[in-house]
Amino acid sequence: MSSILRVDSIQTAAGGSATASGLGIGGVGKLGQITETTFTLDQSITSTSYVELNTACRIALTPSASTSKFIFQVQFPYQTNDNNTGFHMIIYRDIGGGGYSSASGLMATHTGHDSSTSKYRTFSGQFLDAPSTTSAVTYTPYVKVNQNTIKFGDNAMYSAILMEITA
Secondary structure (H helix, E strand, O other): OOOOOOOOOOEOOOOOEOOOOOOOOOOOOEEEEEEEEEEEEEEEEOOOOOEEOOHHHOEEEOOOOOOOEEEEEEEEEEEEOOOOOOEEEEEEEEEOOOOEEEEEEEEEEEOOOOOOOOEEEEEEEEEEEOOOOOOOEEEEEEEEEOOOOEEEEEEEEEEEEEEEEEO
């Protein structure tokens, strides 16, 4: 059995126009700004300490309010040629030119290839951040390898999207 509810309008108990917050419906947000970056990535990393994947990976927005949140999405291919070679990734952010620091903690660990045959994979991930600022915020991936070399991109497309979610 199905039911249909049809009304011409919904009002508050005081007779005013109903809004989501006035009806006690919380967590309503909307998409504010959005930006993207894409480029052909060809970067080999051998460092066992975190390094910026590539300066072209940087993506920034200035939040419209200090309560804004950001969703950072990233996708890129990578290649390993050696047994059990992998990488770790952390998203770093800079607020207002104050310097980069970890925003995400460890976001990804990709290891465990059991063959010396070349392996191509695609990494795709998302990160939600609440920077609590109205200064420009820049995000960029930092990576390190556990051993050997990983080739990021291999002349393929790197893609990142940064979206502002407003209250």
